[in-house]
Amino acid sequence: MKKISLYISAAIVALSMSSCDLDSLSMKEADTTNFPKTTEQINQTLAGVYQNLNEISKNPQESYLYWSLLASDDMLGGGGLNDKLMQACDLLCNYGTNMTENFWKARYQGINRANTLIEALENVEMEATAKAQALGEAKFLRAFYYYELASMYGRVPLNLTSTAPDNTTPPSAAEIWGQILQDLYEASTTMPAQRLTNGHVDKYAAEAMLGRAWLFYTGFYCNGEEIKDLTSTNYSPMTEVALPNGTTLTKKMVSDLIDDCVNNGKSAGYALVPDYRELWAYTNKYTVEDFPYTKGQNLKWAEDDNQANPESMFAIKFNKTASWNKGWGIGTCNGYALHFGVRGGQPYADTFPFGQGWGAGPVAPNLVNDWKVANPKNTDVREDASVKNVNDMPAYKHGGASWADFIQETDYYQMKLGPVACKTPVGSAYSKEYMEVFELAMYGLDGWLNDNYMQTGNIRDLVLIRYADVLLMQSELEENVAGMNEVHKRATGVANYYTSYSLADLQKERRWELAFEGTRWNDIRRWHIAAAALDKQTNQPIYTSGAESKNVAQNGGYTTRYNATAGFAKIPENQITLNHGMLQQNAGYTDASGEYNGWKE
Template sequence: MKKLLIIFSLVAFAGCNDDFLDVPLEDSTPAEEFFVNQEDALEATNQIYAYQRNFSLCGFPYLAIFHITSDDSDKGSNPGDAAFLNDFDKFTFDASAFSIDGYWTGQYRGINFANQVITNVPDIDMNADLKNRLLAEAKFFRGYHYFNLVRVFAGVPIYDGLPEDGNYNIPRNTKEEVYDFAIQNLTEAAEVLPVSYGATDEGRATKGAAKGILAKIALYQKDWAKVKMLTEEVMGMGYSLYPDYYELFRYQNEYNSEIIFDIQSTADSNCQASSQYGQIQGVRAQYGWGFNSPSEDLANTYEEGDVRRDASILFVGETTPEGDLITAGNDASNPPRYNQKIYVSSADFRRNNCAENSDSNIPVLRYADILLMNAEANNELGNTSAALESLNKVRERAGLEDSQTTDQSALRLEIYHERRVELALEGERFFDLVRTGRAGQVLRSKGKSFTDGVNEIFPIPANQITLSNDVLTQNPGY
């Protein structure tokens, strides 16, 4: 039978490096010849982390699905460049879209990396505590990838380890089964993962990261009591809001008190371990390709005095705090606004011989998100004072007055708004609209052709259905 996954080819290393991010991409060893000792187990787990920088996970496929579909982002660049992204802006894509296929295969390759560790590492004679931790890290990523898949496609095939018969051609599981599997993996990971690591292991998955993603799953399932419980647990782990919202996103301040989990892109002098996440969004004709342009609607939604507006959006014609004049090549066909969260100064954007800003980390989960999830859960549970306490911590950092709203419906809308402006251009907006039932109303009001009952999820890639000999079925409406 044809296989739906890219079969694992494990990267071979020349010994164990102190920096677990330094993963060379050359040469490979078949998995059956590799899992022999503790160093192999470490290197295989490190490869899961290294893979998170893959273009399918943080390049155009991710940008198309998580950003361009929302009312926070326009396609960007010039009209004819990467014109396929227009289909995501207008919701005219179909199952043949290669970005959708790329996102599917990208997530499953990450799952396959995790399954290699989960299947093979238990048989290695090595330090038991380290073994348990590495298995927990692999389970974290398996749960994380399935959460990404289920909110994009709903039900998908579950691979709990490597199939003994080699058959990857299996039907889709239900959405509920996929959520349960993700929860199982993240829960088991959270039981083992440490709260923090030493300096040489900064960036590895932690207990807070696992519980934070579990809280987000509970948010999507509207399990408010569980969201409250999990966010409170994370709130007790020592995280805090970074005082300066603008400086929060500068590469010099990576690993700060607010970052719970991010994708590691630290580069060496040869620009290994980098991604194109910043490059594809940088100011066109100056710092990158110019995609994912903040929308005018987003720019206009901030309250007066909200420092997050200027910290999130670069406007053509402005001069940055670092002294760079933003011109976008003075070309009227280029967008007038850019994502400032990925900006680095002209003095730094090619550091380590990298392409534009390609060695900056990519935030996945921040403490502000935890606070806003906690506020939303408390509001839904009728705990108004607790909801306001968490909400106002975020507002105070933004330079805004505390909310005094006590009406549950009005406060709910305030929290939705706060999520939009706090997490702008971080991939949350579209799926926040979907999970709160507002996607059709909001997106159609912004000129997008969103169809209720169809566009809340994306089509199963036509290529995957073909490869499965129609074992995979299509989502309704596609």
């Protein structure tokens, strides 16, 4: 018998922007012998599985998404002199003994919650369609949590029951990824064909995630499971995978489900938004006409006033309840936005419309250089919609202004992830000229549990899968240009730009379309081009505390670190100790060569 502590109220709050009147069911006496037993309790337990998405936002710097952004060839580490973790992520190094332990522990907490729900659903009487939906969601989330763990650490313990011991020997990558793919396939083929816009995943999200997991596993592990196999430049993806239940999943089966996602998902309401810029929060109605780049162009943010973004297939929801000492903690705000904001220490007027934060992830100049070669006439809107040159902000001060400690700063910020400010609307009770985040204007000044809006006011969705990604996966799996052309047309206005398929064109299209969304890292790993791509960051122009410098090699350089680690992070030492020797440290972290101790010029 295992005690259950799911923080039910917190989870449900985290899934809704509105306030909720919740049943005051006492969880103190609840365990797996008596909970969950009813449809209501199943829904509460499912909310607890989702809550784990928000749990990570308390410490986003330890998460897989954060690692995938900074480790890729499109971003550097950034942050201040004391933000060594940021720089360590970029350099494929470790800082400290347990750099990412909060992420490890939280994801296994989420997995255990999913396991509890999956077991309970076997014995609960509820309407068949609702039961299939709940089971599919639980399997999706378990697979997603394992996808992140296995992408970040490689071989990790595989626990599939709520009573599984914590100290187990990790299985092979084939077993782990087989289970991930099986969960996603079962979710894709059992959930009802309906689009959900309430923060829950649906059949089409499961199909999309299946495509993502399939492409990564069958590419990255196509040569074997040893470091030399993973870092080989040979790319010949698998076409079938053995699943734990004894069946075989084929490329054709995955492709068919991606086709269903594209075709029937579109019928259900998924679609590309008309203008690429309308995906990003700087086109919100309180900012759009004060930003010279977007002024007078009739742009409307896809999420204005809580509208459902038709392109968003899987996203983390946030709300006003974030606080350090009240309510459910700071995981109910978008902590990633704070980290990727313009490094503070200067007036909002000098960085408008971009809000401020810790300065993680300066855009790597090599990305900008590559983009300008591919887009010499600037006919592809995605470049200017994604990257801001700080030299276009005349009052911007390098170095983090008064903070004067910015490391790996470049002339470029990404425009997708960070906070977006707005001018205080006429008639507002807010006393400052600028609101730190536009959400204060859009969702009102009442109801916030914390008034440190710079840090806890970012509450827009964090979108993890877009419909555009699915179109590009369809082209890659089927080696045709239909999806690529649909995505490219929105960006350039040119129809049928591609007349024949090539992997090189697909790779470029994914890079331009999905820049700074967390997909690039596993893309370059699975295509076996990571070492070469990462090395282009070496000696790029940067600023160190405001002074011009170069992004010189640290800890042997990007290629050395990638070939030593295959891109995996260090497993937290505490977890190795707790597993009593059954868990081995990843290659590249068993000596001082993988430890980052601070920036060296």
